[in-house]
Amino acid sequence: xxxxxxxxxxxxxxxxxxxxxxxxxxxxxxxxxxxxxxxxxxxxxxxxxxxxxxxxxxxxxxxxxxxxxxxxxxxxxxxxxxxxxxxxxxxxxxxxxxxxxxxxxxxxxxxxxxxxxxxxxxxxxxxxxxxxxxxxxxxxxxxxxxxxxxxxxxxxxxxxxxxxxxxxxxxxxxxxxxxxxxxxxxxxxxxxxxxxxxxxxxxxxxxxxxxxxxxxxxxxxxxxxxxxxxxxxxxxxxxxxxxxxxxxxxxxxxxxxxxxxxxxxxxxxxxxxxxxxxxxxxxxxxxxxxxxxxxxxxxxxxxxxxxxxxxxxxxxxxxxxxxxxxxxxx
Amino acid sequence: xxxxxxxxxxxxxxxxxxxxxxxxxxxxxxxxxxxxxxxxxxxxxxxxxxxxxxxxxxxxxxxxxxxxxxxxxxxxxxxxxxxxxxxxxxxxxxxxxxxxxxxxxxxxxxxxxxxxxxxxxxxxxxxxxxxxxxxxxxxxxxxxxxxxxxxxxxxxxxxxxxxxxxxxxxxxxxxxxxxxxxxxxxxxxxxxxxxxxxxxxxxxxxxxxxxxxxxxxxxxxxxxxxxxxxxxxxxxxxxxxxxxxxxxxxxxxxxxxxxxxxxxxxxxxxxxxxx
Numbered sequence: 001x002x003x004x005x006x007x008x009x010x011x012x013x014x015x016x017x018x019x020x021x022x023x024x025x026x027x028x029x030x031x032x033x034x035x036x037x038x039x040x041x042x043x044x045x046x047x048x049x050x051x052x053x054x055x056x057x058x059x060x061x062x063x064x065x066x067x068x069x070x071x072x073x074x075x076x077x078x079x080x081x082x083x084x085x086x087x088x089x090x091x092x093x094x095x096x097x098x099x100x101x102x103x104x105x106x107x108x109x110x111x112x113x114x115x116x117x118x119x120x121x122x123x124x125x126x127x128x129x130x131x132x133x134x135x136x137x138x139x140x141x142x143x144x145x146x147x148x149x150x151x152x153x154x155x156x157x158x159x160x161x162x163x164x165x166x167x168x169x170x171x172x173x174x175x176x177x178x179x180x181x182x183x184x185x186x187x188x189x190x191x192x193x194x195x196x197x198x199x200x201x202x203x204x205x206x207x208x209x210x211x212x213x214x215x216x217x218x219x220x221x222x223x224x225x226x227x228x229x230x231x232x233x234x235x236x237x238x239x240x241x242x243x244x245x246x247x248x249x250x251x252x253x254x255x256x257x258x259x260x261x262x263x264x265x266x267x268x269x270x271x272x273x274x275x276x277x278x279x280x281x282x283x284x285x286x287x288x289x290x291x292x293x294x295x296x297x298x299x300x301x302x303x304x305x306x307x308x309x310x311x312x313x314x315x316x317x318x319x320x321x322x323x324x325x326x327x328x329x330x
Numbered sequence: 331x332x333x334x335x336x337x338x339x340x341x342x343x344x345x346x347x348x349x350x351x352x353x354x355x356x357x358x359x360x361x362x363x364x365x366x367x368x369x370x371x372x373x374x375x376x377x378x379x380x381x382x383x384x385x386x387x388x389x390x391x392x393x394x395x396x397x398x399x400x401x402x403x404x405x406x407x408x409x410x411x412x413x414x415x416x417x418x419x420x421x422x423x424x425x426x427x428x429x430x431x432x433x434x435x436x437x438x439x440x441x442x443x444x445x446x447x448x449x450x451x452x453x454x455x456x457x458x459x460x461x462x463x464x465x466x467x468x469x470x471x472x473x474x475x476x477x478x479x480x481x482x483x484x485x486x487x488x489x490x491x492x493x494x495x496x497x498x499x500x501x502x503x504x505x506x507x508x509x510x511x512x513x514x515x516x517x518x519x520x521x522x523x524x525x526x527x528x529x530x531x532x533x534x535x536x537x538x539x540x541x542x543x544x545x546x547x548x549x550x551x552x553x554x555x556x557x558x559x560x561x562x563x564x565x566x567x568x569x570x571x572x573x574x575x576x577x578x579x580x581x582x583x584x585x586x587x588x589x590x591x592x593x594x595x596x597x598x599x600x601x602x603x604x605x
Contacts, residue, residue: 042518043489157384186383187545191589213518216548219596243593257523259548260594261575261587265530269552271523275488 001032004174004207005054008067012049012058020063021280024049025231025287029224031175036201036208036223038239040215040254044276046231047211051177054209055094056084072174090120093168097180099160102167103152109136109163110148113170120171131170138204139166140196158189165196175207176200182217194220215258219243224313227251230276230287237314247316249329250288286319294320294329339409340506340539342426343371344395347404349387349563364390366563367404374506374539377529379554379571381547381586387563388543392509395541396428424454427500431512433492437484443470443495444480450502465502473498473528490521497528507539514549526553547590551575559583 012024024046031037039047052058054069056079069076071087079087096102104112113135114128123131136144139162152160161181168176178197182190194217201208210221218225218239225239227248235248246252253272263269274291286292289300296319307315308322320328349365365387372378380388393399395406397419406413408422430436437446447469448462457465467477473494484492493513500508510529514522526549532538544550550557551571558568559580567580578584 042520187547187591188383188585188589190591194591214591215519216591216593216596219593220591240597244597254519255593258519258593259523259526259546259552261548261551261590261592262594263548263552264572265552268530269523269526271527272520275490 001035003030003070004033004035004072005031006068006070007050007054008069010050010053010064010066010069012046012053013063013065014061015063016280019280022282023062023231023279024053025282027226027228027231027233029226029233029236031207031209031224033174034201034205034207036210036221038218038221038223038225039209039211039228040213040218040225041228042213042276044230044279045228047228048179049231050228051094051179051209051211054175054177055088055092057088089116089173090171091173092175092177093171093173095161095164095168095176095178095181097183099157099164100152102164103160105152108149108151109155112163113148113167116167116170132166135166135169136163138169138200139163140192141166157185158192161185161189161193162196165193165200169200169204173206175209177209177211179211180213181210183212183214190217197221215243215254216260227254230282231279232282232287233317234288235314235316235318237311241311241314245311245314245326247310247314247321247326247329248288248318249292249294249320252329253291253293286317292320296320296323340374340425341371341407341409342395342422342507342539342541343369343407343410344391345369345405345407347391347394347401347406349390349394349399350402363563365394365401368560368563368565370541370558370565370568372507372539372541375533375537376556377533377540377542377554379550379557380541380543380560381545381550381557382560383545383586386560388560389511391560392428392511392541392543396423396426396509398428424503425505426507426509427503427505429496429500429508429510429513432516433489433496433513434484436496437492437499439484441483442480443482443484443487446484446495447480447499447502450499454503456503469498469502470495472501472532474524488521490517490524493517493521493525494528497525501532504536505538507541509541509543511543512545515544515546522549529553547575547586548592559586 008028010027013020013022027050041047053064058064066077110132113132117128117131133144136148141162182193200206212218222239225242226233227235229250235242235251246255256270257272272291277290285302286300286305289295299319305317305319307317310316347365347368351362351364352359353362368391382388394401413419413422444466447466451457451462466480470477470479475494514525542554554571557571557574558565561582567583578587
């Protein structure tokens with residue numbers, strides 16, 4: 001498959017009082033044209049920072065380094081302000097978690113979308129308006145020509161998120177990043193938005209990066225999965241493969257502690273003991289070692305695990321798995 | 331529900347609750363029906379789930395049951411007796427406590443944790459001031475926090491720790507019942523599992539009853555023995571959790587269940603996740 005995005009060894013650091021604090025450490029992944037990637041992890045895992053790096057909107061104090069972030073032949077790590085403008089929105093667009101904060105409360109839906117259209121190409125107000133109607137329609141916004149005169153406060157949460165999706169589509173990007181885009185919505189609206197994103201991906205040939213903490217949602221999106229923990233990628237592979245045969249102790253722990261529609265107290269959830277380490281306190285070893293039930297003594301404390309193949313396209317960064325395979329995880 | 335249960339000790343019951351709000355918009359007023367003719371009863375030791383979408387009235391109902399909101403009509407009964415005056419509500423709130431959804435706004439940012447936990451005791455005049463610190467320490471241990479936490483401020487704690495503090499504060503009066511409004515929905519799954527285990531432990535150890543409000547049916551299925559499904563202010567379905575989940579009768583319950591993202595179902599191939 002042809003790659004549209006290839007991230008190699010991305011790291012993001014903030015300057016701290018006692019040296020740099022690494023919030024994303026050496027993360028690599030690929031995305032094929034029209035493909036989808038789910039980045040899953042808990043708060044503080046660095047998943048949002050990765051997305052921000054892909055849009056060049058990492059907070060100014062942070063240092064973004066890496067071998068290369070290849071976007072259709074260009075290296076995103078070397079772009080200047082002007083170059084970013086041509087890519088942000090036009091080629092890579094983002095849907096944020098909170099549509100209420102993402103929309104301007106004082107401007108009608110119509111104007112917010114046509115502003116984006118006009119920012120990216122020379123066109124008349126009429127053309128911009130027509131494009132606004134078109135993308136709202138794509139995003140499943142009912143009666144766009146009529147209702148786009150509304151202000152965001154006049155819309156429900158689900159409709160606002162559809163407006164946010166229309167905004168992302170306005171300049172015809174080839175990659176959409178949805179950062180926890182359904183987290184604040186009701187389950188039935190969430191299901192509608194997920195269906196919509198999958199449909200847009202197929203119909204428009206968009207590539208999709210979907211960030212979530214919900215492994216159930218990851219399974220519904222499909223494609224590839226990258227599991228992140230404390231700024232590190234710990235497991236990657238096709239979603240179904242990883243969820244049905246998790247090979248990193250953290251992924252296994254997550255699956256055992258997340259209730260499903262089949263869980264009952266007869267099979268109690270197993271909480272992962274302890275807390276995620278603070279950024280900057282991980283040092284050289286495996287990031288999960290402080291909570292890991294299958295630590296390899298003398299190794300996990302001192303060396304960062306490399307990738308070990310666990311199946312076709314499926315790889316795990318774990319010393320225990322590298323040494324003992326699946327047997328070692330029990 | 332049995333007659334014995336209705337007369338039993340510590341049962342919290344709502345009967346025929348109706349709540350309407352008056353909405354004024356563009357000069358005209360209209361009545362908004364938030365809760366319509368809802369009855370429910372919970373006994374100590376029982377965990378009852380209340381599910382529904384935002385705006386369905388589940389929070390309004392729970393606020394009525396603890397007296398933060400007043401019903402337009404209907405009655406709240408505790409121990410089989412109607413709760414009417416201020417003194418009744420005050421007595422009820424010693425036995426029934428409310429845990430709020432957002433652990434960030436539920437705690438006063440300038441009050442140390444120890445002080446926040448001792449406050450319910452002071453309000454109800456329950457425990458000599460000198461002994462309060464020891465009770466606070468014991469309670470922190472019960473919810474799995476180090477007693478040193480009592481010297482901290484809320485912003486020095488993580489979301490999961492704050493939610494534990496929140497629970498601990500509700501438990502300070504040794505209530506027989508807690509009303510929990512979406513208390514795990516803002517938490518990471520690994521932390522959520524820790525809080526769910528704690529709730530089960532409290533139920534088993536203290537015989538605590540719980541009204542557990544959530545929109546996440548996966549959590550409800552795990553935790554609750556009985557579930558009520560609320561839609562547009564009315565209870566549309568109720569029963570033992572397994573029966574409702576395995577054999578939903580109402581179209582709305584079916585729709586809710588179908589909308590839950592679930593990896594066990596997706597992997598079993600029932601969903602078309604990766605087709």
